[in-house]
Amino acid sequence: GQNIDQPTEMTATEGAIVQINCTYQTSGFNGLFWYQQHAGEAPTFLSYNVLDGLEEKGRFSSFLSRSKGYSYLLLKELQMKDSASYLCAVRSSGGSYIPTFGRGTSLIVHP
Amino acid sequence: GAVVSQHPSWVICKSGTSVKIECRSLDFQATTMFWYRQFPKQSLMLMATSNEGSKATYEQGVEKDKFLINHASLTLSTLTVTSAHPEDSSFYICSGRSLAGEKAYNEQFFGPGTRLTVL
Numbered sequence: 001g002q003n004i005d006q007p008t009e010m011t012a013t014e015g016a017i018v019q020i021n022c023t024y025q026t027s028g029f030n031g032l033f034w035y036q037q038h039a040g041e042a043p044t045f046l047s048y049n050v051l052d053g054l055e056e057k058g059r060f061s062s063f064l065s066r067s068k069g070y071s072y073l074l075l076k077e078l079q080m081k082d083s084a085s086y087l088c089a090v091r092s093s094g095g096s097y098i099p100t101f102g103r104g105t106s107l108i109v110h111p
Numbered sequence: 112g113a114v115v116s117q118h119p120s121w122v123i124c125k126s127g128t129s130v131k132i133e134c135r136s137l138d139f140q141a142t143t144m145f146w147y148r149q150f151p152k153q154s155l156m157l158m159a160t161s162n163e164g165s166k167a168t169y170e171q172g173v174e175k176d177k178f179l180i181n182h183a184s185l186t187l188s189t190l191t192v193t194s195a196h197p198e199d200s201s202f203y204i205c206s207g208r209s210l211a212g213e214k215a216y217n218e219q220f221f222g223p224g225t226r227l228t229v230l
Contacts, residue, residue, distance in 0.1 A: 035221075042204050042221035043155070087154060098145070099219070103154040 002026040004102035006088050011108045012078055020073045020105045022088030030093040034062050034073045037085045037104065046073065046086075075107075083109045113139040115207050117222035124195055125230055132190045132225045134205030140185035141207030145219065146178075149202045161188055195229045202226055 003025040012018040024032070031050040035043035047055055049064035049071060061074040075082055085106050089099035114137040124130050134144060143162050147155040159175075161167035161182035169175045179191040188207075192199055206219040 040202070040224070040226070042206075042224045044221070045218055048218070098157065098160060100157075101155045106152075 002090055002092060002100045004088055004090055004100060006086075006102045006105045008103065009106045009108070011110065012075075014078055014080060014109055014111050016078050017074065017076050018078060018107065020075070020086050020088075020107065022071045022073070022102060024069050024071070024088070024090045024102075026069075026090050026092045026100075028093035029066055029090070030097065031091040031099070032062075032064055032071050033087075033089040033091070033099055034060075034071075035087040035089065035101075037087060039084075043087055078109050080109050080111070083107060113137075113207070113209070113218075113220040115141075115205065115220045115222040117205055117225050119225060120223060121226040121228075123228045123230065126196050127194055129191055129193045130195055130227060132192075132203055132205070132227075134188045134190070134207070134222050136186045136207040136209075136220070139207070139209050139220070141188070141209060141220075142185065143208045144182055144188040145206045145208070146180060146188075146190050147204045147206070149204060149224075155204065158190075192227065195227070197229045200227055200229045 006022045034046040037043040047062035054063045059076045064071045085104040087104045088102040091099040116135045118133045146158045149155050158173045159167040159169045161180050163182050163185050167180035182188040204224040206221040208219045
């Protein structure tokens with residue numbers, strides 16, 4: 001099976017930078033996803049990492065270290081609308097390539 | 112990204128009734144559709160995976176006779192909660208994945224979710 005761990009809640013100030021960590025244990029790693037989910041809404045895709053390194057996409061960046069079973073999502077120039085839950089999901093190469101989701105990190109951005 | 116719609120967006124029903132939720136991929140063919148359930152402040156829990164034209168594969172602990180899934184076409188999947196009870200109240204989310212295109216296997220496109228409340 002897979003074990004995914006991420007902090008339950010984080011707070012940050014508007015305009016700041018925040019890093020949300022995700023650690024995982026899995027056999028046959030085949031990709032890590034980050035999704036954003038606002039309350040009462042469906043998740044929206046943010047990033048996908050399958051190789052080590054940093055993937056940058058605008059204000060959001062995602063990093064992966066496969067040897068450490070570790071990823072982080074970096075949010076820069078925080079805006080109030082970034083207040084949401086951020087879900088880390090890990091896919092293994094076995095079976096039908098279905099990601100398993102972590103519990104999510106609730107990010108609260110305050111003025 | 113691709114668009115997935117869900118209908119209804121919310122439903123309130125009496126205990127013992129059945130509720131059908133539709134999930135449609137609007138601009139792509141969803142070879143595989145996934146149904147998730149999410150309780151407040153919890154993560155997405157996969158209920159079942161369905162491939163077009165075949166029976167759904169249910170996750171451990173999910174009753175296939177209670178949660179009926181049909182994936183009759185590449186753009187439509189339905190989830191029917193039969194004889195719903197208050198403990199079935201939850202947020203149900205579907206997502207579609209396509210085997211075609213450069214993002215094959217790399218993204219799931221989620222519907223907006225259906226809030227089910229069973230009285």
